[in-house]
Amino acid sequence: MSHWFPRRPRIVQDKLSARNSAQSGLALVVTLILLLVLMVMGAGIAYIASTQADLVAAVANKPVSIEAGETCFDNAIEWLDTSSGKSWVNGVGAPYDLASAGNPLSGKTILADTVPLGQTDSRSAKFKERAGRASYSSCIVEKLASTASLGIGNEVGTTNGYGLSTFTYTIRITAIGNFNVPLTGNKINKTFWQSNSSRSILEVVVSYTP
Known part of the structure; x- marks a missing residue:
């Protein structure tokens, strides 16, 4: 067996660890973006509901x-x-x-x-x-x-x-x-x-x- 063989598992392991770290960072970024989108949508819905409530109150009062x-x-x-x-x-x-x-x-x-x-x-x-x-x-x-x-x-x-x-x-x-x-x-x-x-x-x- 070649004298390089014992080092191969460590190289593969290092590459897999780096790939997993990159994927974890990307998942965090995607999650934060989704949370931001949901927050903006919620604020927009709340604003529309408030505006419509004021319009209804104006018509009624x-x-x-x-x-x-x-x-x-x-x-x-x-x-x-x-x-x-x-x-x-x-x-x-x-x-x-x-x-x-x-x-x-x-x-x-x-x-x-x-x-x-x-x-x-x-x-x-x-x-x-x-x-x-x-x-x-x-x-x-x-x-x-x-x-x-x-x-x-x-x-x-x-x-x-x-x-x-x-x-x-x-x-x-x-x-x-x-x-x-x-x-x-x-x-x-x-x-x-x-x-x-x-x-x-x-x-x-x-x-x-x-």
Whole structure:
């Protein structure tokens, strides 16, 4: 037997060890790449799910904030029939925020405005809790114009008694309706803003005859 024969098993063993080490390193690299891909896919799925949840919340909650703004319109027209409302509309009629602190409509929600007339509120506690989080933070009334309509009278020269004149006022009402919006005063507190919060700005022009 050749004197080189005893060394051959060691050479083969060294080559096999080097090959196994290279394969182990490649498997580690492939595993890390796969983990990275899975992590990116998971982050993408989470982002899409969050975005879709916000869209669903916006669709579900936007009508509630719009309803809060429309409640402002109802309450403002009711206020015009009060003595203070008549004094305002018969006066200068300057812009007046009814919903600011200390004013007649401060802190109003849609809960009381949605109770049918002459009936007790028998709605569920969950509905009341949701409706109680829908309010308007601003309800500005402003008189734009007034027109007078003369009453019906007789032919001139036959009598001096004509009918009473009536006034029709053109009033603009601007409302900010909120649902689930934490406020500091009349400003949104962004620290506690939630993804299912909603805010709507509405404006309407009405003709009002006392």
